[in-house]
Amino acid sequence: MKLLSPRAFLHRFVTAFIIAAVVMSVGIAGAYSEAAKKISSISKVEIDPSVLKSGGNVLLVGSDSRAFVNSAAAASHFGSAQELAGQRSDTIMVAHIDDKTGTALLVSFPRDLWVSIPGMGSAKINAAFNAGPQRLIETIESDFDVPISHYLQVDFEGFRNMVNALGTIPIYFPAPARDTKSGLAISTAGCQNLTGDQALAFVRSRYYESFVDGQWHSDPTSDLGRIQRQQYFLRTLAQQTLHAAANRPWKASALFDSILKNVQRDPQFGLSSLRALAYAFHRPGGVETQTLPVNRQFEQGQDALVLDDAKAAPLLARLRGIGNPSSTKPVVAVDPATIHVVVQNGSGRSGLGARAHDALGGLGFAVVGAATNADRSDYAVTEVRYASGAEDKANFLLSELGGAGKVVKLNGKAPSGADIVLVLGTDYNGLTRSSATAPASGSSATGSNTTGSGSASGSSATSATSLPAEGC
Numbered sequence: 001m002k003l004l005s006p007r008a009f010l011h012r013f014v015t016a017f018i019i020a021a022v023v024m025s026v027g028i029a030g031a032y033s034e035a036a037k038k039i040s041s042i043s044k045v046e047i048d049p050s051v052l053k054s055g056g057n058v059l060l061v062g063s064d065s066r067a068f069v070n071s072a073a074a075a076s077h078f079g080s081a082q083e084l085a086g087q088r089s090d091t092i093m094v095a096h097i098d099d100k101t102g103t104a105l106l107v108s109f110p111r112d113l114w115v116s117i118p119g120m121g122s123a124k125i126n127a128a129f130n131a132g133p134q135r136l137i138e139t140i141e142s143d144f145d146v147p148i149s150h151y152l153q154v155d156f157e158g159f160r161n162m163v164n165a166l167g168t169i170p171i172y173f174p175a176p177a178r179d180t181k182s183g184l185a186i187s188t189a190g191c192q193n194l195t196g197d198q199a200l201a202f203v204r205s206r207y208y209e210s211f212v213d214g215q216w217h218s219d220p221t222s223d224l225g226r227i228q229r230q231q232y233f234l235r236t237l238a239q240q241t242l243h244a245a246a247n248r249p250w251k252a253s254a255l256f257d258s259i260l261k262n263v264q265r266d267p268q269f270g271l272s273s274l275r276a277l278a279y280a281f282h283r284p285g286g287v288e289t290q291t292l293p294v295n296r297q298f299e300q301g302q303d304a305l306v307l308d309d310a311k312a313a314p315l316l317a318r319l320r321g322i323g324n325p326s327s328t329k330p331v332v333a334v335d336p337a338t339i340h341v342v343v344q345n346g347s348g349r350s351g352l353g354a355r356a357h358d359a360l361g362g363l364g365f366a367v368v369g370a371a372t373n374a375d376r377s378d379y380a381v382t383e384v385r386y387a388s389g390a391e392d393k394a395n396f397l398l399s400e401l402g403g404a405g406k407v408v409k410l411n412g413k414a415p416s417g418a419d420i421v422l423v424l425g426t427d428y429n430g431l432t433r434s435s436a437t438a439p440a441s442g443s444s445a446t447g448s449n450t451t452g453s454g455s456a457s458g459s460s461a462t463s464a465t466s467l468p469a470e471g472c
Contacts, residue, residue: 053147062091104280160196165258168193176211191472336364346374379425
């Protein structure tokens, strides 16, 4: 029984790679020639440069190649390179970098998206990648009229090498844990320093069990728990990476070297391209994450996803550099603890206000009072209403809403003790970031990326909700 690679993990690994790029930029700042030399050493993919267009879009691909599997034990958990030959694109994302603001819009393209592939006909978009990176670029440009400027690809081995370059990563386990399919085997509760192999088994665990009250219990939160463990691990990885760069600057260069062997780029991708990505991902509120709106549909006997043209139109326009509302003004970093926000539910969805209230609190926002109902329940667009002098706070909060909402100046005074009123509309699908205390917020194929933690029910088994924000 082989464990299939989770797409959500590779999505987060691409983010972790960008974090590493930030560290590299900090660690060897000023040594431009050395940094440029490192980037030039990255393996190139065969792409005709003529297919690369201006526009500031970087195609990021996470590959599930098993080329790193070099032992029977690893093959039993991940599948061998012979059994799973070649590679598949488990994550396809386009990052649109706004030169004026230094921010990024990161849009995921579901790999089961039904498209017209040049020279091949209609198929799932993953088939375009199987035909080569150039075919994938051509497909995105021809099907969606989205220009691709650069291409960057990473795989599992790069993740493992990142961890090993740091040494180990401290991860807290509320109880002994195991996953016989991924190879996870933790015999003692508490803080454990995971090696690269152990870390890979941890983040890829889909059948996580905890030993509680003398028995093994499956994680009752299922995939939500897995996502939370991945997010917890990557927050810790980022913390450890930045700590290493600050205290041992030479680690930054070594860390980047460790993953270069498992990264591929287009022939024109250079240091300036990487630094633009790195700075966008590094700054608070710098990255907005979205998923193309799609609907499930059977095509040629295949269970596929088809684009929701009406809902996708504004998002695709932003990837083309048209009408991006966030590009008019950069987001100023604000301490969430200074943002006093009242939550009102105007979406008509029962319980949404309470979930948003708890999620914001989990991210450190000063949430005032309990969530209440808004003056009506048919708000289509979420409103971040701000009192005089609190516009920067409103824009920062808006950057956490996963692409939903708009900023509106309050008419009259703000509620007592608050400077922001968050009125939830039907476009709200959760926060861009998650926290260890945020409630579950489901993610569907038809909306933007959402994150949140599940809650255990009917079992004494521990779950991801008992994890710290990062580290031990």
